[in-house]
Amino acid sequence: VHSVLEASAFLPQQYRTIYTSDDVTSSALFMAKAAKKKKKKPSGGGGLKGFGSPVSKDSSGAMSNIELDRSVDALAFYDFLESNDAGDNLKRCGLGFFPLENGMKLRGVVALKTIKKGDVIIRIPYELAANLGQEGADPTIPAQAFLKDYCDVLGDSPGEGDMARKSYYKMLPPYRGDDCLGSTDFFSDETLEALQSPTIVEETLKRRDLTKLRFERDIESEDSPDFPTWIDGTPVTVDHLQWAVWLITSRVLTVQGAESDNKSYRLLIPFLDMCNHDRSSPHILTGRAAPGRELKVVAGATVKEGEQINICYGGGQAGNDRFLQDYGFLDTGVDGKAYTMVAQQLLGKRRMVEGVSAGKLLSKADQDRTLDSLRSTAIEADKKLLEDTDDPALKTSINYRLGVKQALSKFIVLQ
Numbered sequence: 001v002h003s004v005l006e007a008s009a010f011l012p013q014q015y016r017t018i019y020t021s022d023d024v025t026s027s028a029l030f031m032a033k034a035a036k037k038k039k040k041k042p043s044g045g046g047g048l049k050g051f052g053s054p055v056s057k058d059s060s061g062a063m064s065n066i067e068l069d070r071s072v073d074a075l076a077f078y079d080f081l082e083s084n085d086a087g088d089n090l091k092r093c094g095l096g097f098f099p100l101e102n103g104m105k106l107r108g109v110v111a112l113k114t115i116k117k118g119d120v121i122i123r124i125p126y127e128l129a130a131n132l133g134q135e136g137a138d139p140t141i142p143a144q145a146f147l148k149d150y151c152d153v154l155g156d157s158p159g160e161g162d163m164a165r166k167s168y169y170k171m172l173p174p175y176r177g178d179d180c181l182g183s184t185d186f187f188s189d190e191t192l193e194a195l196q197s198p199t200i201v202e203e204t205l206k207r208r209d210l211t212k213l214r215f216e217r218d219i220e221s222e223d224s225p226d227f228p229t230w231i232d233g234t235p236v237t238v239d240h241l242q243w244a245v246w247l248i249t250s251r252v253l254t255v256q257g258a259e260s261d262n263k264s265y266r267l268l269i270p271f272l273d274m275c276n277h278d279r280s281s282p283h284i285l286t287g288r289a290a291p292g293r294e295l296k297v298v299a300g301a302t303v304k305e306g307e308q309i310n311i312c313y314g315g316g317q318a319g320n321d322r323f324l325q326d327y328g329f330l331d332t333g334v335d336g337k338a339y340t341m342v343a344q345q346l347l348g349k350r351r352m353v354e355g356v357s358a359g360k361l362l363s364k365a366d367q368d369r370t371l372d373s374l375r376s377t378a379i380e381a382d383k384k385l386l387e388d389t390d391d392p393a394l395k396t397s398i399n400y401r402l403g404v405k406q407a408l409s410k411f412i413v414l415q
């Protein structure tokens with residue numbers, strides 16, 4: 001379904017996937033505009049692990065918004081990369097916090113120097129990735145494998161987990177953290193209803209059921225006596241598994257194995273998984289899931305110092321229905337293309353990417369009931385409601401239906 005760059009061995013898949021080389025503009029979504037003026041060298045104390053003022057440069061404003069992550073956990077993570085043959089990455093880029101429109105900050109990867117088109121930006125040895133098994137449609141399987149390892153590694157009585165991963169796992173968005181709350185998996189019934197999308201509601205409920213079944217069968221059951229406790233020593237709950245499912249759908253990349261291996265694997269790739277999404281990112285993901293190989297982001301355009309290193313999720317084929325369910329945010333880039341895709345799906349002009357109808361057109365019945373649901377409030381009323389709403393998840397829901405209606409109105413008269 002997805003278009004993929006031939007050179008890339010990453011497969012476009014139902015999880016967070018990759019890249020299309022169609023758009024070749026280099027805009028970093030949330031970066032302060034890079035100044036044209038030539039910048040001075042950073043004054044002492046800079047660098048990823050230094051203690052001076054982060055990456056402040058000069059009065060031109062370049063990078064002045066970008067605070068580098070030098071938390072204790074980040075420093076331990078940088079050490080982990082350095083001691084595992086991945087320290088060169090930190091000469092080119094680091095982790096930073098990028099301001100969002102809503103005033104919050106989003107962690108992401110920032111270039112610490114100019115990187116030329118065609119050069120490697122990020123390079124992670126396969127051995128550093130957590131291989132969560134072969135590709136498949138059910139995210140609860142890798143989620144269960146990940147949760148076990150996470151509890152083993154970060155718990156009080158470590159079991160079989162790979163302790164070297166400790167500093168990486170500590171950098172993952174925490175259980176009950178804000179990051180996951182934008183995903184439909186964590187929406188209340190009211191917020192789900194507000195989407196005016198019966199198929200998304202059904203898929204979300206189905207995924208929750210699947211998570212519950214997986215929990216009962218593979219975690220709670222007497223057949224799984226060895227499943228570790230949660231990191232604070234209390235029993236693992238279905239909510240922990242739900243969080244792990246979100247980590248999978250939002251961060252895992254599906255990558256082809258060696259040339260001799262016909263399989264693809266779901267990998268959590270430290271550092272590379274900290275790249276945020278930008279539909280217009282020109283960068284290329286490449287690599288193989290096999291010992292001795294590497295997983296890379298290659299510059300599709302020259303990157304300036306201070307720019308955010310974004311990649312395009314979902315092979316450029318994912319619309320906002322997927323962004324909402326799998327990643328927990330809405331893609332507003334490239335003239336609302338991610339909404340246009342949903343509108344086209346609802347009009348039977350574009351195939352579904354995932355879910356029950358994956359690879360097919362949405363059935364006429366599903367098209368009709370979604371359009372009916374969207375007709376229940378007008379665009380103007382949604383805008384007004386948005387102004388009166390403080391709850392971030394509800395705002396996301398209303399923004400979603402509003403964006404879909406605006407995109408639909410390019411094709412049909414909705415009301």
Ligand SMILES: C[S@@+](CC[C@H](N)C(=O)[O-])C[C@H]1O[C@@H](n2cnc3c(N)ncnc32)[C@H](O)[C@@H]1O
Nearest residue numbers: 107108179250251273274275276277327328329
């Ligand atoms: C693969 S992770 C990217 C790194 C992540 N920001 C971090 O700090 O670990 C994907 C998650 O990052 C966030 N994210 C990525 N791109 C975003 C964007 N353009 N706008 C808002 N949130 C984004 C969402 O929470 C998403 O589920």
